[in-house]
Amino acid sequence: MAEHFELPSTIAILPSRNKVLLPGGVVGVRCTSAASVQLVEQELWQKEDLKGLIGVVPMHDSQASDRPLSPRASMLQFLQEGKNFDCGERKSSVGAPPPSDLQPPVGRQTNETIHWHPRGVAARVLALQQHMEKPTSRVTYTVVLEGRCRFGVQEFNVHDLYNTARVTQLDSTKAEMEQAEKDPEVQVLARQFKSVAGDLISLLEPKLKAVERTKALLETASAHKLADIFVASFEGSFDQRLAMLDAVDLRQRLLKATEIITCHLQTLRVAEKISMKVEGHLSKSQKDVLRQQIRAIKDELGDNDDDEDDIVALERKMQSVGMPANVWKHAQRELRRLRKMQPQQPGYGSSRTYLELLAELPWQISSEEQEIDLVAAKDRLDSDHYGLSKVKKRIIEYLAVRKLKPDARGPVLCFVGPPGVGKTSLASSIAGALGRRFIRLSLGGVKDEADIRGHRRTYIGSMPGRLIEGIKRVGVNNPVMLLDEIDKTGADVRGDPASALLEVLDPEQNKTFNDHYLNVPFDVSKVVFVATANRVQTMPAPLLDRMEVIELPGYTPEEKLHIAMRHLIPRVLEQHGITNKHLKIPEPMVELTIQRYTREAGVRNLERHLAALARAAAVKVAEREQSMRRVTGDMIPEVSLMDHGEGRGGLGDAGGVEMEVEAVGIHGREVASAMTDLEPLLVDEAMLEVVLGPPRFDGKEAAERVATPGVAVGLVWTVVGGEVQFVEATAMLGKGDIHLTGQLGDVIKESAQIALTWVRARAAELKLAVAEAGSLLKDRDIHIHFPAGAVPKDGPSAGVTLVTALVSLFGKRCVRADTAMTGEMTLRGLVLPVGGVKDKILAAHRCGIQRVILPERNRKDLQEVPAAILANMEILLAKRMEDVLHQAFEGGCPWKPASRL
Secondary structure (H helix, E strand, O other): OOOOOOOOOEEEEEEEEOOOOOOOOEEEEEEOOHHHHHHHHHHHHOOOOOOOEEEEEEEEEOOOOOOOOOOHHHHHHHHHHOOOOOOOOOOOOOOOOOOOOOOOOOOOOOOOOEEEOOEEEEEEEEEEEEEEEOOOOEEEEEEEEEEEEEEEEEEEEEEOOEEEEEEEEOOOOHHHHHHHHOOHHHHHHHHHHHHHHHHHHHHHHHHOOOHHHHHHHHHHOOHHHHHHHHHHOOOOOHHHHHHHHHOOOHHHHHHHHHHHHHHHHHHHHHHHHHHHHHHOOOOOOHHHHHHHHHHHHHHHHOOOOHHHOHHHHHHHHHHHOOOOHHHHHHHHHHHHHHHOOOOOOOOHHHHHHHHHHHHHOOOOOOOOOOOOOHHHHHHHHHHHOOOOHHHHHHHHHHHHHHHHOOOOOOOEEEEEOOOOOOHHHHHHHHHHHHOOOEEEEEOOOOOOOHHHHOOOOOOOOOOOOHHHHHHHHHOOOOOEEEEEOHHHOOOEOOEOHHHHHHHHHOOOOHHHEEOOOOOOEEOOOOOEEEEEEOOOOOOOHHHHHOEEEEEOOOOOHHHHHHHHHHHHHHHHHHHOOOOOOOEEOOHHHHHHHHHHHOOOOOOHHHHHHHHHHHHHHHHHHHHHHHHHHHHHHHHOOOOOHHHHHHHHOOOOOHHHHHHHHHHHHHHHHHHHHHHHHOOOEEOOHHHHHHHHOOOOOOOOHHHHHOOOOOEEEEEEEEOOEEEEEEEEEEEEEOOOOEEEEOOEOHHHHHHHHHHHHHHHHOOOOOOOOHHHHHHHHOOEEEEEEOOOOOOOEOOOOOHHHHHHHHHHHHHOOOEOOOEEEOOEEOOOOEEEOOOOHHHHHHHHHHOOOOEEEEEHHHHHHHHHOOHHHHHOOEEEEEOEHHHHHHHHEOOOOOOOOOOOO
16 A cells, blocks of 8 residues: 555545455556546546546445445455455456446446445555457546545535545544554554454465465554455455445454454355265265365254255155164164265266165064964865865865964975975965965066075166166065966076075075175065975975975866856856856756866866856957947937927927936836846857867877877876876888887987887897797897977876887787876886876876876875766786786787796
């Protein structure tokens, strides 16, 4: 600041709109209005001495907003350059135009109320530059001003376009200031101010370029000068600067400056604290930095609303589900980690999803079990399932144990049987009897171990396993869970799901089942597991050891008939929108459908055929209804309301309208009555052939196929139940080779080799011609074929059938058409037992075969065969191959009484 000088009594006035210039401040002004241009030209430009004085008086309008601005940038630049800044405007060089023009035109008419402040600052011109705007050739000026001293306005006058004012100087002289600074109170205030200013410089010291010069200015400059310089160096509010301008007394000036600098210092300290908070969490994106600062500012101001914070709501939900102590500790650690993350960070979504899973799992939620009523459970099983007495008995036993000991660790029941025999519905019946929720997990085709145990959270797109996901979906921790098609899991490079199920189904381990995604133990011991499978041969032995296998063989024709009449037909009619008043299927027609169109173990194909009959009936019923409506519609006279009104007094004749509505109602009742009186469609044999086509199966098939030597009827077991398998053999000139066709496996190929060896060794005993026996060894090739070559075949139960076919071929005798057989044989001729006896006998019964040859050691398996089936069939037991041959041929098969090795 320059030394004290005498201020002229009249001075040109440059208004400062909503801005305040303080002594010691420097500002660049772009003068573009007519008033400001005339002021510059007359007062400054035309004079030789450009260091003249003009007055800068603050003015503000009623619409001006009093908002504080950021002081950080201007203060830093002031301390770095050692120069002053204007209040609210950054200092500009003469060569660069300043940001705005501070002077409004004098005498302008606006809707705003303009207030002139009674005090201002005399400013000295430091630089002046003229500009020529294109294309209007308008002249403008840039003026750089430095504040010198305060003055009070006595009176405003208008000089041409700009204002002048009669003023009085308010700042004291140099001598008066020096005398005032000797006052002890002023000295205390000066020390306080310098201390606050020193703290400010120390806070900004790491970012300063000229630290020493700034400290020297603070130590050597007078206190009254430093007060104006420091306040003018940063962007404060309009009211703060205006109060500083009004502080004429030195004490008031130091107090006000100390207050403003202290406020600014506190603001910088808060900003520094916020920066330290977010420094460790900054990401590469600047938007994340800004969001972190906003969050830290809210924390500092206490503006966060816990009731609206979704993370707080998630925490409350996690507290309410009753997690175990170790799980809750783990969840709290994950929750603290989530609080430190931004929603835009890559791991935020996965962490949030994980915590939501923890909050949604039923850690302590169990379905309230009703008291088990064994009588009601038995009635429900009988109403839902026909037959299956052994299976129902085992389920009742299971429920009885649960009734006596609810917390008993019951075995895992595994229902094994062909498709369509009711395995899944049995599991649903168990859930209904226990009063628990039911959920089904399909494991068919599962090859990834993660489907059971879940993916680890380090993988993109990780998710929990099907077990945890199912428990979350059902909402309780003790449901009845059906593991459907458990025998169809596979193993590959992604793991072995069957091995992962070992922990799930083991009651000693599943208390602490650990899903890889969940990564904390979850108790699944309360879950009642029920499994279904079509076969046990493909299941690993350890997994099979953890389950109790209950076999469900196929249904007999009588059982299918009852199931169709009690369950299938009502369900099919309901699904197709018709009733028994539209379609009637007598029992004899259902029997024909079973005999001629289905030979499956279950009832799914039977249901499809019944649905085909229902669809055909639906078409007939729909066409009949449409034709009846058309006929009855033609009987109703077409009378418009207008014509009716003209004849009966117009539309106002209520009696005529009522009569017309009544007439239509009568015809509608006639239509309904006519439809009710129609006879239902009755299914007969002709309709079966029209809808279902020609019969697929014929009872004479076996007789036709074994009418020539070299053909025998065998019985095999498949995943869809028992089947009848024909074996054909023929001989031709060759080199003694054997040819096998029919897509056969290794086991059945070895059985063919054993059968041929046995026949060759016993050719003489079987009284085969010596010449034929010799040709067997030398110049004959043998071809054995299993029809239906598109179906893979393998298994150890075709040995006796192969021997019978070869003996029939070389003995030139036909096998009995009403006889089928099953069993494996050794090289010595012993007949070994086989599995699936019930399914095989049922398959023979479906095909109309009356006699079945079984191994002697399968006698015990006949207890599982329904008594009605055994009463209609002849079961022949054989210990050796000779016994089989004796029963397979009409009149027996004599052989020489040779010694049996």
